[in-house]
Amino acid sequence: MGSQTVERMCPKDPLAFIRQCVEERKLWWTYHINMRLKQRCISRKEIISSTANYEIIDEYPDDKYFPSYLIYSRYKDTVFHILFAVDVEGDNVRVVTAYYPDPKEWESDLKARRKTL
Numbered sequence: 001m002g003s004q005t006v007e008r009m010c011p012k013d014p015l016a017f018i019r020q021c022v023e024e025r026k027l028w029w030t031y032h033i034n035m036r037l038k039q040r041c042i043s044r045k046e047i048i049s050s051t052a053n054y055e056i057i058d059e060y061p062d063d064k065y066f067p068s069y070l071i072y073s074r075y076k077d078t079v080f081h082i083l084f085a086v087d088v089e090g091d092n093v094r095v096v097t098a099y100y101p102d103p104k105e106w107e108s109d110l111k112a113r114r115k116t117l
Contacts, residue, residue, distance in 0.1 A: 008067055009067075010067045015054060018071065022047070027095055030094055033095045033096060033098060036097050055072045057071065066085040068086065071084060079110050084096065
């Protein structure tokens with residue numbers, strides 16, 4: 001038996017795929033995110049209810065298990081980032097982590113990382 005290469009599948013429109021999976025509740029909450037949400041006071045409701053505000057701010061096509069996307073989101077007046085791993089073949093997304101962006105690390109729009117000197 002030869003080794004088999006698994007092709008990493010990225011969605012044609014990652015933002016639409018992520019929004020659809022979240023809206024249809026085709027999402028898995030990883031152990032890591034469950035621990036972080038409580039510590040960081042970000043609720044599942046905020047993540048699920050803010051899909052209209054999602055913007056991709058970074059892409060990691062070669063991430064460990066699945067391609068992943070860092071999303072900027074806003075719920076009411078609160079801005080936070082969410083990392084979603086996309087499983088195109090399984091038709092779902094995994095919520096990997098969520099956090100409030102540190103203004104020292106992000107530009108004023110909280111969408112671009114500050115350049116390090």
